[in-house]
Amino acid sequence: MSAWIDIAALEDIPLRGARVVKTRAGCVAVFRTAADDVFALDNACPHKQGPLAEGIVHGSAVTCPLHNWVISLETGLVQGADEGQVTTYPARIEDGRILLDAAFLAARKVA
Secondary structure, eight states: OOEEEEEGGGGGSOEEEEEEEEETTTTEEEOOOTTTTEEEEESTTTTTTOGGGGEETTTTTOOTTTTTOOOEETTOBBOEEEOBBBEEEEEEEEEEEEEEEEHHHHOOOOO
16 A cells, blocks of 8 residues: 655645646656646656656646646656657545555655
8 A cells, every 4th residue: 555645735736737746856846737636747848858747637648838848747757759858756646635555755766
């Protein structure tokens, strides 16, 4: 059974917005869609390491603020490119709180 870390209240992240969670191995961007779904990804675009948490959230994707690469929040795949992927992490909402899977965060690799 996985241990989950409570990181914030759902309302702490605006609709179509993001927040950064700092870990020992780097930063994770936590996104909230217009449909109140939450997703967690590495906070670095695979192109030029753009800060994804500063990007524009639309549907279930985020557009990197540096060069407009569009990344799926569900899979981490760069849309419209043959290569490029961002690591994703399990996230869920429970009783209005956003939880991240502790085991996946602990297994993160430092870039």
